[in-house]
Amino acid sequence: MIKITTRRPASDLVERVAELSGQSIFACYQCGTCSSGCPFIEAMDLHPHMVLRHLMFGMEDVLTSKTIWVCASCFMCAERCPRDIDMARIMEALRQVNLRENVDHIKISHMTEAELEGVPQIALVAHFRKNTG
Ligand code: SF4
């Protein structure tokens, strides 16, 4: 008889993300449907299904991946997932974990005058709310 054992990942990141997002990360069976329908896949360094795979293995590189900031929370993946996993919530949870470390992903001092004048104020405020600790 084959004995199946489960090994807990070295990192507790998957538990933190599961708690913050309310999603069952280990329910994912890696069908890739989320990635195949994501409209922003070309700008991502980890495809959405890979984010889940890395999380399952306790790999914290998801926190430094561009993907979590590129995700526009469009819910296309959540609509299509056969396991009812809401990837947008998982991406949001990963951003929250990141921001709780007080890491700023954008600094006003790094923006050019042209950017500051050209970007609508409401977009700037939304950007800073999303991307700063
Ligand atoms: S669509 Fe759902 S089950 Fe399939 S890889 Fe994505 S999250 Fe996992």
Ligand code: SF4
């Ligand atoms: S919610 Fe994010 S990951 Fe899902 S399809 Fe939209 S952009 Fe892609």
